[in-house]
Amino acid sequence: MTKPGNVIVYPDAHARRSVGRTVPDEATADSAEAGARPAGRLDEMSARLVAVAETGDRGAFASLFRHFGPRVRAYLLRAGGDAGKADDVLQETFAAVWNRAALYDASRASAATWIFAIARNRRIDAFRRDRRPEFDPRDPAFHPDPDPGGEEALAVQERAEAVRNALAALSEEQREVLRLSFYEGESYPAIAIRLGIPLGTVKSRARLAFNRLRSELGARREDLR
């Protein structure tokens, strides 16, 4: 199902996420034929990742690699890796994208966001001697999301726009803390030393940034709170 503008409808996303759900909501009867809630529209890269997930499409994977590869590499270099190490982690990241694509949930994240999260985890495992603790949705102790209900969240593409606007709405001081945390992987204590300000100030800037982002973007699922 293809719509103009490289946007496709991906009805499977919610169905996959809400395994165990009982009957489709009356309110979503228009999409009941697909057995799912109305799906968000996908940007081009997210649609390619879905193609990798569903059919192992090598061409789609190659275009993801050519588009995101240089950006992932720039991210890894920025976060303190030397070129050799960055290339190793880059390869690990895309191997995970290739092998784990079936776990990609297009209703939850864009391809950019999903690939960022993988690169971030591989960076932590490789550049620090820490392990990256991650929750596992397949764990029997996992507390799953309740049945989806109410309004459809903004489509992934519209959200990307909203995120850019929300970032622009932060103060320069808040953006600086974000930049150092995301790009350079600096902890709050390290940021405090680097900027010569108290740790409490760094944490409160981070908290203000978080609150601002949340009020600009809205919690994705406000009904969960």
Added chain:
Amino acid sequence: MNVVHHVDGDLLLAYGAGSLDEATSLLVATHLALCPACRSDLDMVEEVGGSLMASMPSGAPVEEATLDAVTAGQRHTASEVSEATGPFVLPQPLRDHAGGDAGSLRWRTLGGGIRQVPLRTGGMATSARLLSIPAGRSVPDHGHGGFEATLVLAGSFYDRETWYRRGDVSLAGPTVVHQPVAGPEADCICLAVTDAPLRFRSLVPRLLQPLFGI
């Protein structure tokens, strides 16, 4: 039952950015396993990360050889089904980190019926441990050199006029001196993360402190 007391936004932000120390990350990840609301907030934080990464100047193209290396073999598709069968007290990733569920761990006695399992984590500044407090018993009065975060995994505890239950996080700053009490219904098992040694106010636990490292 839904989680009522969540992790702070600055912790979710640092966890999503990948800049949080391992001990605190363990607490945040375990809370996330139990809290759909915070997972929704994490989605938002990761969108910020994705957006920042997507807007990086792309620089030189990457080696096509890497692409070939990745797609050369068969795809190892990840399993969607867990082989683990619960119920578990400790969610992943805590179970994995501790080396088993609560019942199979080597608990060490701390005195007063309180037991602990220290967890090995990277980074000098913070430490993580599992604590088990007998039903109805109180933890000795203590203050902190720094920050303490406690996540309840079984039973409940009462502290500073608030009940904390499975999935809830209690945060105590450097100025707090408190004496949490376990609820009467069951032993309280929690994950405690501190960024400085606890300071007990009574003499006996203070003497024990160097022995047990808390």
